[in-house]
Amino acid sequence: MKVLCLHGKGTSGSIFRSQISSFRGKLPEGVEFDFLDGPFNSNAAAGIDLFYDPPYYSWYENDSIDDIRGACERLNEYIAENGPYDLALMFSQGCVLGSSALLFHQEETPHLPPPFKAAIFVCGGPSTTVLEEMGFHISAEARERDAASRKALALQAGSSAVLARGSDRWTGLESLNNGLSEDQLQEEITCPYRVAIPTVHIYGSKDPRYASGVHLSGICDPAKRRSFNHGGGHEIPRTAFVSNSIAGLFRWASEQGGVQ
Template structure:
């Protein structure tokens, strides 16, 4: 079955002509690819000309995600970052972290841009991953005074609870481990792991997972540094101007507040 192997595949081309523009790392959902996410995010790309968006490919092969076929059936093999189905092969946490970070670092290394990596943008499983990577940066800074990244913000398009643990500091009943199945994870009560770096939560009001997106926001994000945009959509990336404009405005505003030069 497709889920039995790890991919060392081609990383899709970035967007944005300016090589020195600040860069946003873009992480696709489960059962798609970086190239598909680039097409799904075409309206956001168009309205973010001062940023360079770089789309990474997840490390693991899997079957197509919900709603991907037939529109994108010729764009496989499809990929994932995390396990969400029992048939996804078991993997230990350290190996899962290594594969995810290898894929991300490969995308960064292969990009010809020279601008700083200032943000993350993810859809669905990629949003969960984006929040988790931003939190990992935060907790490493808190515990060690240093981190390998300096992301200023994350845009979470339909990101489900919970956060994923990427180091020993976040190993907790409140976080799912990197090698575990993330769907069906339940943690009730107040999480000791709260992300305080700026995040934008984009929630489709007709999305079947909306309650899990709201749970992610409520349990794992500081209300002082999180912003919510609700739109009249299902589980997909917004493409209409009326839905995209508030997202773009938040990115420009937050980047400026965080000292990003655009």
């Protein structure tokens, strides 16, 4: 099994390798992970510089449709040269890249095999810019929540917050979601179609970007998706329960994608 790994903005492939080490060790032998680095130099993601040395990278520099489309084209070129890949494992901005690549594929080249057979999205949402380009409707409330959650993440994941409160910094976020259930959050985006491959969605209810992760699950085929709320923030907790749960979902995605 060959797995494509796409890190978050302001980190790197080697950092992502470290971030997933707790559940990677629980997977069967023979899984080959390919940890890419984004093509652009970046400032460290909030709080990352406390634990990891540079360099740090991003997949694109702006959230414009042209920049994201360009990032997807580069990704597809890499896959053509180094693939095929059975599964993609993504975190934060990597989820934006991977979900956008799947949507562009479904709209433009549905007669060809998708970039990967199954996908695991961790603490990440879709690009609202890409969704609008493709005819998805996003409610005004979802837009407001998206902007507020980005600001909250920058504050609660920043170095001073990490040093002062540690994991306790992920608090007071319920107001961002107005008490809405996952089903209600998913209904905030109207989908002309959905990502068709098997998908796993891993997010934390204390993550300021929690709603964005739920939105991403909502644009994927409900018959082919699984979700897991690890209960934390914008991170991958390393507890045994979370690690075992993610490893189980990894195996499910592999089986659903027809990976041997």
